[in-house]
Amino acid sequence: MTLQFNVEGGDFARAGYASSQIKKILKEIGVDPDVIKHVVVALYEAEVNIVAHAYHGVITADIEKEGIRIVLDDAGPGIPDIPRAMERGYSTASPEVREMGFGAGMGLPNMKDNTDSLDIESVVGKGTKVTMYNKFE
Ligand SMILES: Nc1ncnc2c1ncn2[C@@H]1O[C@H](COP(=O)(O)OP(=O)(O)O)[C@@H](O)[C@H]1O
Ligand SMILES: [Mg+2]
Incomplete structure (x- = not known):
């Protein structure tokens, strides 16, 4: 299912x-609730990152028998230094975004912690593509 x-x-x-x-x-297809929790945390963070940091994006989720692969492809400023962006607490969020309660700099680390694999490709001035995978068991 896509x-x-x-x-x-x-x-x-x-x-x-x-x-x-x-x-x-x-839930409907009976995936383990703990796995669902991890997928939802990681996807929510990735979704918020498009809203907070990019212009627009497309999320494609592929649900297969063994797991779920989610690709988030955005048009945006891109990430110049991915290892730096992955550090806990690192954030370039604007004051407006912080006022709304976002910008703690924990999104990417949380995505890493809640997925079986996380891959980030980014081109500065073009956009970012995040690919995450969670096994169902
Ligand atoms: N889709 C994206 N496009 C551009 N920059 C991003 C994107 N996702 C993350 N970043 C960069 O990585 C930083 C860290 O992201 P994250 O850990 O989610 O923290 P936060 O969103 O709270 O700033 C962001 O502040 C931003 O600089
Ligand atoms: Mg974030």
Whole structure:
């Protein structure tokens, strides 16, 4: 099963839509609740990163028998130094974004901790592609 969602930069009201839809579907097909929790945490963070840091993006989720692969492809500023961005507490979030309660710099570390694999490719001035995978058991 393949699902797609569009994400618009700045649209915090809708951030979390894709993760809640995926959560519903994984529940329906009987995936382990602990696995669902991990997928939802990682996807929510990735979704918020598009809203907070990019212009727009497309989320493609592939649900297979053994696990779920999610690709988040955005048009945005890109990430110049990925290892630095992965550090706990590192954030370039604007004051406006911080005021809304985002920008703790824990999104990428949380994505790493909640996935079986996480791959980030980014081109400065073009965008970022995040690929995450979670096994179902
Ligand atoms: N999709 C993205 N596009 C551009 N920059 C990003 C993206 N995702 C993450 N970043 C960069 O990596 C940093 C760290 O991300 P994260 O750990 O989620 O922290 P936060 O979102 O709280 O700033 C961000 O502040 C930003 O500089
Ligand atoms: Mg973040």
